[in-house]
Amino acid sequence: MPTVSMKVNGVDVSGDVEARTLLVQFLRETLDMTGTHVGCDTSQCGACCVLMNGDSVKSCSVLAVQAEGAEITTIEGLANGDELHPMQDAFRQNHGLQCGFCTPGMVISAIDLVSKNPKPTEKEVREWLEGNLCRCTGYHNIVKAIQAGAQAMGG
Amino acid sequence: MTDTGIGAAVRRKEDHRFLTGRGTYTDDINRPGQTYAHILRSPHAHARIKSIDVSAAAKASGVVAVFTGADMAADGVGGLPCGWQIHSKDGSPMAEPAHPPLVTDKVCHVGDQVAVIIAESRTQAKDAAEKINVDYEELPAVIDMTAAIKDGSPLTHDDVAANICYDWHLGEKEPVDEGFAKAKHVAKIDIVNNRLIANAIEPRVAIGDYDPSSGEYTLYTTSQNPHVIRLLMGAFVLQIPEHKLRVVAPDVGGGFGSKIYHYAEEAILTWAAGKVKRPIKWTAERSESFISDCHGRDHVTHAELALDGDGKFLALRVSTLANMGAYLSTFAPCIPTYLHGTLLAGVYTTPAIYVEVKAVFTNTVPVDAYRGAGRPEASYLLERLVDRAAREMGLDPADIRRKNFIPADAFPYQTPVALQYDSGDYTATFDAAIKIADVDGFAARKAAAGKAGKLRGLGYSTYVEACGIAPSAVAGALGARAGLYESAEVRVHPTGSVTVFAGSHSHGQGHETTFAQLVSDSLGIPFENVDVVHGDTGKVQFGMGTYGSRSLAVGGEAIMKALGKVIDKATKIAAHVLETSEADIEFKDGQFTVAGTDKSMAFGDVALTAYVPHNFPHETLEPGLDESAFYDPANFTFPAGCHICEVEVDPETGVVEVIDFTAVDDVGRVINPMIVEGQVQGGVAQGIGQALLEECVYDESGQLVTGSYMDYTMPRASNLPNITVANETTLCAHNSLGVKGCGEVGAIGSPPAVINAVVDALSDFGVTDIAMPATPEKVWRAIQSAQAAG
Incomplete structure (x- = not known):
C-alpha cells in the first residue's frame, strides 16, 4: 500500500492507502475529517470540494496519491478559532444554508471564486456554481451570501 | 417583539456547526468494530430468481457474511408495512402485495434488493458482490401505467388483477353531471404530472448496531421520523420491542419526503447486525439512490x-x-x-x-x-x-x-x-x-x-x-394506520435554562432556532438559554416526525402546550414562595409578580426553587419543572x-x-x-x-x-x-x-x-x-x- 503525505489545514499528515483511495476517502476515513461530504458518484454535486494548493477541486475526483505533497484546505480549516471566515459568516448572515450538506463545498467553491474574481456579479456567481448542487435553498441566498462574503473579504 | 422572539429573523443556531464541518450526518458516525454492507440489486425490472449462489462471495477476502431473502425469511422477518389503507369504490381494501426487505423469489424493479454482503471494508463488500451468481428468468415488465391496466398486460404481482392497487373515488357524481348538463362551456385537459426524484444531496445511510449484553439494537439512519421507523420496523418487520430498539436520525442532509419511509436497508442492516454481532454501515452511492429512493x-x-x-x-x-x-x-x-x-x-x-x-x-x-x-x-x-x-x-x-x-x-x-x-x-x-x-x-x-x-x-x-x-381522528377515518399528532417535552433545568425534546425532525428547516424562539418568547428567557434535541428515540419521548409542513403547526403546538404546563406549574411554585394564591400571580417577560404589588420572582429563581424544594407542601406541589405534551389538532x-x-x-x-x-x-x-x-x-x-x-x-x-x-x-x-x-x-x-x-x-x-x-x-x-x-x-x-x- 502506498504511503501518502500532505498538509491538511496547515498540519502535516500521512497515511497508508490503497492506490484507488480517493482524496475524499482519505480525508473522511483515514483522517476522520468528516466536514467534507460525498453527495454523488459522477463529480456533479460539488459537496466534496476542497482547496488543493489554493484551487477548489472535487475531492471525489482526485486520488489521494495525486495530492502527495499538496496543501489541502477543508471546511474545518477556514475559521480562526471561534471566529468564522468572512465567507462562512456571510452564509450564516444571509441564510445561505438549510440542511448544511452541500455547504462545505459551496463555501470552499465561493472562496476560490473570490480569490480569482474579487467582485463577482450575480450572473458570474450563478455561472461559477455550475459544479455545486443545492436542493434546499433555490440558490437565492447562496448567491447573496457569496456576494456579501466577497465584499467582506475585501473585494 | 424581542430580537429573538416570535417574528424575529434570528440567525440559526445550527449554522455554526454546519459551516465549520462539525455537523454529524449519519455517514460521519463510525462505531467500534464496524463492518460495511453492500446491497446486491436487481439489474432487471421483472424476473424470477431461479437460484442464488453466494458461496464464492462468502469466501472472498474480508467478507464477514452474505445474506439473502431466504435467510431473512427463515428468521421470520416480516415485509415492509404500508401505513395507509385505501378502500376502493366497491368497499374492498386496496391490494397490498408482500414487500420483503430482501426478495425471495422474484424481483419487481431495477434496484430491488437481492442480497447483502458484509465485509471489513466497503470495497471488499462491493468486490465480493460481483462473485454472487444469480440465475434470473426474465419476465415481461410493465412500465407504462396506461398499458398496465389493459387486459393481458403482464402483472407486477401475480395476485393483483390488472395491476390495480385500488380504484377510489370522492365526491358525488350526480350534482357534477347536473353541473355539466347546464354548462355554457366545458374546458378539458389531459395532463401528465411528471415523475420526479427528490435527490436530497445527502444520500441515504444506515448503520445497524447490536449490543449482545443488553439485547439492544441501535439503528442510525437518514430519516425524517425516527420514532415512526422504530414503530414500523420494530413491530412489523423485525419484532423488536421499542425498549430494545433505538433509532437515531442525527443531522440529516435534506429529505423532501424521500426520507420519511421505512426502507428495506434499515431492516436489513439492523437484522444483520444482530446476526454478525458487529456494527454494519451502508452508504448509498448516488446511482443507488436513483434506483432505491422512492x-x-x-x-x-x-x-x-x-x-x-x-x-x-x-x-x-x-x-x-x-x-x-x-x-x-x-x-x-x-x-x-x-x-x-x-x-x-x-x-x-x-x-x-x-x-x-x-x-x-x-x-x-x-x-x-x-x-x-x-x-x-x-x-x-x-x-x-x-x-x-x-x-x-x-x-x-x-x-x-x-x-x-x-x-x-x-x-x-x-x-x-x-x-x-x-x-x-x-x-x-x-x-x-x-x-x-x-x-x-x-x-x-x-x-x-x-x-x-x-x-x-x-x-x-x-x-x-x-x-x-393530522388530526388523528380524521387521518384514521381516511385510512391512516397510525395516529398523527406530535409530542414535545420542555425540561427546565435548575438554573433556568431549557432543553426542548421535540418529536419533529429537522433536516434543514431550522427547528433548533424556530423552536427556541417559541420558548424564549413564552418564558421570557434568553434565546441562548434554550437548546432543542430531536432525532433520537433514546432521548425524545415520542414523535411522528416531519413531513406535510407539520413541524410548527403540530410539533410547535405540542411545545406550546408543554410550555403552558411549565408556566402553570411555575405559577404554583411562585404563588407558594410569594405566599399568595395562584390567581394573584401574573407572568410577564419572565417575571412572576403578585398582581398590584412589587413582589415578584424571576423565572430562573422559580426553576431553582423547583429543584430545591425545601419547604414545598409535597402533597400539593411536586418538585421539578419538566413537562411534556401531546398535541392532536382539530x-x-x-x-x-x-x-x-x-x-x-x-x-x-x-x-x-x-x-x-x-x-x-x-x-x-x-x-x-x-x-x-x-x-x-x-x-x-x-x-x-x-x-x-x-x-x-x-x-x-x-x-x-x-x-x-x-x-x-x-x-x-x-x-x-x-x-x-x-x-x-x-x-x-x-x-x-x-x-x-x-x-x-x-x-x-x-x-x-x-x-x-x-x-x-x-x-x-x-x-x-x-x-x-x-x-x-x-x-x-x-x-x-x-x-x-x-
Whole structure:
C-alpha cells in the first residue's frame, strides 16, 4: 500500500492507502475529517470540494496519491478559532444554508471564486456554481451570501 | 417583539456547526468494530430468481457474511408495512402485495434488493458482490401505467388483477353531471404530472448496531421520523420491542419526503447486525439512490371543468392514474387520494366535484410523497384547467380566478371534497402578488422582449393546500394506520435554562432556532438559554416526525402546550414562595409578580426553587419543572397563496428563461421570516425544476434512463431567478400560534405558474399546451408544429 503525505489545514499528515483511495476517502476515513461530504458518484454535486494548493477541486475526483505533497484546505480549516471566515459568516448572515450538506463545498467553491474574481456579479456567481448542487435553498441566498462574503473579504 | 422572539429573523443556531464541518450526518458516525454492507440489486425490472449462489462471495477476502431473502425469511422477518389503507369504490381494501426487505423469489424493479454482503471494508463488500451468481428468468415488465391496466398486460404481482392497487373515488357524481348538463362551456385537459426524484444531496445511510449484553439494537439512519421507523420496523418487520430498539436520525442532509419511509436497508442492516454481532454501515452511492429512493408524482390525469356563460365554475370532474411503482411504500396510497382528491376545490367555490383515482403497480421504483405530495398534482391540474377555460372563453386569467375565489367572509368553508378550510383571504394574496409582480407593466415588457426577438409570458397560480397531516381522528377515518399528532417535552433545568425534546425532525428547516424562539418568547428567557434535541428515540419521548409542513403547526403546538404546563406549574411554585394564591400571580417577560404589588420572582429563581424544594407542601406541589405534551389538532391547516411567473422564450432554440418569480403566501403567523423565506424559495426552486428541467425516465424494459446527475437535470444556480417572497397573513383558526406551515407551498404553487407563463408566451403561435418539463426541445417542437399547422 502506498504511503501518502500532505498538509491538511496547515498540519502535516500521512497515511497508508490503497492506490484507488480517493482524496475524499482519505480525508473522511483515514483522517476522520468528516466536514467534507460525498453527495454523488459522477463529480456533479460539488459537496466534496476542497482547496488543493489554493484551487477548489472535487475531492471525489482526485486520488489521494495525486495530492502527495499538496496543501489541502477543508471546511474545518477556514475559521480562526471561534471566529468564522468572512465567507462562512456571510452564509450564516444571509441564510445561505438549510440542511448544511452541500455547504462545505459551496463555501470552499465561493472562496476560490473570490480569490480569482474579487467582485463577482450575480450572473458570474450563478455561472461559477455550475459544479455545486443545492436542493434546499433555490440558490437565492447562496448567491447573496457569496456576494456579501466577497465584499467582506475585501473585494 | 424581542430580537429573538416570535417574528424575529434570528440567525440559526445550527449554522455554526454546519459551516465549520462539525455537523454529524449519519455517514460521519463510525462505531467500534464496524463492518460495511453492500446491497446486491436487481439489474432487471421483472424476473424470477431461479437460484442464488453466494458461496464464492462468502469466501472472498474480508467478507464477514452474505445474506439473502431466504435467510431473512427463515428468521421470520416480516415485509415492509404500508401505513395507509385505501378502500376502493366497491368497499374492498386496496391490494397490498408482500414487500420483503430482501426478495425471495422474484424481483419487481431495477434496484430491488437481492442480497447483502458484509465485509471489513466497503470495497471488499462491493468486490465480493460481483462473485454472487444469480440465475434470473426474465419476465415481461410493465412500465407504462396506461398499458398496465389493459387486459393481458403482464402483472407486477401475480395476485393483483390488472395491476390495480385500488380504484377510489370522492365526491358525488350526480350534482357534477347536473353541473355539466347546464354548462355554457366545458374546458378539458389531459395532463401528465411528471415523475420526479427528490435527490436530497445527502444520500441515504444506515448503520445497524447490536449490543449482545443488553439485547439492544441501535439503528442510525437518514430519516425524517425516527420514532415512526422504530414503530414500523420494530413491530412489523423485525419484532423488536421499542425498549430494545433505538433509532437515531442525527443531522440529516435534506429529505423532501424521500426520507420519511421505512426502507428495506434499515431492516436489513439492523437484522444483520444482530446476526454478525458487529456494527454494519451502508452508504448509498448516488446511482443507488436513483434506483432505491422512492420517486414522486407520476400522475396521468383527464379533467373537465363546467362553466356558466360568465366563467363561474359549476362542476369539476377528474380522473387520475397514479403510479405506485412495484410495491407500496409507507405513505404511498394516501398521496393521490387524501392529499390530492381532497384538494380539488382549490381556492374556488366550485359547488360539485367528483374525482376518481386508480392506483397502479408497475415494475418501477416505489412512488411516494415528494415535497407537496398530491397537492402539487392537484394545483397543477386545476390551475392549468382554469387558464385553459379562460383562454377558450376569451376571459382574463386573473378575472376568472377572482370571480371564483372563496370570499374572505365565507370561512369556515366546507368544500364538496371533504375538507373544511378554517381561514384565508385569497383576494388579498392575489392582489399583493399582482402588485409586487407589476402585472400592469407586463404589456410593455412583452413588447420590449418582442423587439429583442423573445416571447414573453406571464402565468398565475392560485392555490390552497392542506398541512399538518393530522388530526388523528380524521387521518384514521381516511385510512391512516397510525395516529398523527406530535409530542414535545420542555425540561427546565435548575438554573433556568431549557432543553426542548421535540418529536419533529429537522433536516434543514431550522427547528433548533424556530423552536427556541417559541420558548424564549413564552418564558421570557434568553434565546441562548434554550437548546432543542430531536432525532433520537433514546432521548425524545415520542414523535411522528416531519413531513406535510407539520413541524410548527403540530410539533410547535405540542411545545406550546408543554410550555403552558411549565408556566402553570411555575405559577404554583411562585404563588407558594410569594405566599399568595395562584390567581394573584401574573407572568410577564419572565417575571412572576403578585398582581398590584412589587413582589415578584424571576423565572430562573422559580426553576431553582423547583429543584430545591425545601419547604414545598409535597402533597400539593411536586418538585421539578419538566413537562411534556401531546398535541392532536382539530383540523388540517390551509396555507394558500398566489404565485406569478414571468418567462422569456427564445423561439429559435426553445430555451425558457424564468425572468421573475413572485410568491405571496399565507402561511399563518410567521415565527422566523428569514427561515420562511428560505423555505419558500427552496420549494419554488423545486417547482421550477419540475416545470422546466426534471423528469425521471424509464425505457420500455424498465431500465432507468435518468439514473445519475449527468442524466437527471437538477436545477442549478444558473437555471433559476431571484425569487421574491412575501406574506399576507390570516391566522389559523384552531391553533394557539395561528401558524399554517410553509415547507411545501413553494413546490405546490409554482409549477402551474411556470407552465401557464410558457403557454402564455407561446399563445401567439396558437400553442395551447406544453408538457412538463418544458425542455427546449419540447418548446421548440411545439412552436414548429403550431407554425406548420398554420
